[in-house]
Amino acid sequence: AQSVTQLDSQVPVFEEAPVELRCNYSSSVSVYLFWYVQYPNQGLQLLLKYLSGSTLVKGINGFEAEFNKSQTSFHLRKPSVHISDTAEYFCAVSGLGYSTLTFGKGTMLLVSP
Amino acid sequence: DGGITQSPKYLFRKEGQNVTLSCEQNLNHDAMYWYRQDPGQGLRLIYYSQIVNDFQKGDIAEGYSVSREKKESFPLTVTSAQKNPTAFYLCASSSGASGSGSEQYFGPGTRLTVT
Secondary structure, three states: OEEEEOOOOEEEEEOOOOEEEOOEEEEOOOEEEEEEEEOOOOOEEEEEEEOOOOOEEEOHHHOEEEEEOOOOEEEEEEOOOOHHHOEEEEEEEEEOOOOOOEEOOOEEEEEEO | OOOEEEEOOEEEEOOOOOEEEEEEEOOOOOEEEEEEEOOOOOEEEEEEEEEOOEEEEOOOOOOEEEOOOEOOEOOEEEOOOOOOOOEEEEEEEEOOOHHHOOOOEEOOOEEEEEO
16 A cells, blocks of 8 residues: 655745755555645646655756655755745655556645745 | 537536536547536546446545547436435546556536536
């Protein structure tokens, strides 16, 4: 079985501040990890993914995430957020050999001026 | 442009009626998925199909049905047996299984309201 926990349902930050969105996963096999972003009333867009290799993964819009196997985490970070980053962020996991993704419940990032 | 289309964007139905949501992709992807999204619940998998003429139930398949007669199309029917059908429905596709590292591409979604 596989599962994802996003520890924060909402994260409020001020514009130009750094942000970290937390994600922990559980799986009995090796994993692939994904972060998606969803703007209001739209579909999901891939931000970045970890398949193998370097544990620091860079994505679009200045986001990056670090895979930590010992802590079973894949936290998303951005050094300086913009108002336009206000959206819901989903972490997802798929174990090696699985057919589907398992999503976390999402974290709403609220950026204010 | 390659992508996934879902129609319509908004759909309204009376309780007791079946309704079919459309999903079409021109990415030449083998796998397709249907998710349901409710506030605070994340995405929950309804059905998925890894190849034409084959599909599997996801975590919340009760009250839903699908077909996969063509590679590019994966329609979802919400039946009258679904107890709480009002939700945002998302269709996705991928070139391979998620467990091979394939990312999923999402459509814009259909918001279904049943009264």
